[in-house]
Amino acid sequence: MYPIPWYVALLVSVPQTFLILLIGFKLYDIDMPLQTGLMVSVFMGFLAYIVRLFPMPFGLHTLIQITMLVVLISLMTNIKWWQALIANLTGVMITGIFESTLMPFFLMLTGKTISDFEVQPWLNVLSFLPLALLLIFFYLGMARYDLVVYQFKEDKYGL
Helix, strand or coil: CCCCCHHHHHHHHHHHHHHHHHHHHHHCCCCCCHHHHHHHHHHHHHHHHHHCCCCCCCCHHHHHHHHHHHHHHHHHCCCCHHHHHHHHHHHHHHHHHHHHHHHHHHHHHHCCCCCHHHHCCHHHHHHHHHHHHHHHHHHHHHHHCCCCCCCCCCCCCCC
């Protein structure tokens, strides 16, 4: 993967991490203070910037960031590590599904290719805007209709 400039980490990684947390934790009815989510997201934005400076195989930076996200959430809250893992993986999966659905349309409309993102980093920010809107609407819909996959709060199986 290619390095990202600081403004891509700030304008994409931070809000994307925050939305991943909101969606993943809402789906499992896990309470996490917004302030904690913001602090973790800012730290993860910094980490995304640092991790992307190092040459590594595709996808490894994502695995490192997911691991760090789970560790941070577990350390900063009373959420069990495996609950944080499940919630984060779900949030990442939903974000990935939406992103992989929207990206071909973005590339088609702009006439750009994935390779252009390395040369023109502002494309990362521009392509994130429709994804962010979709994730926000998805979260608001979940909140409005109280969509929960599993309630870890009322876990009758002792998980």
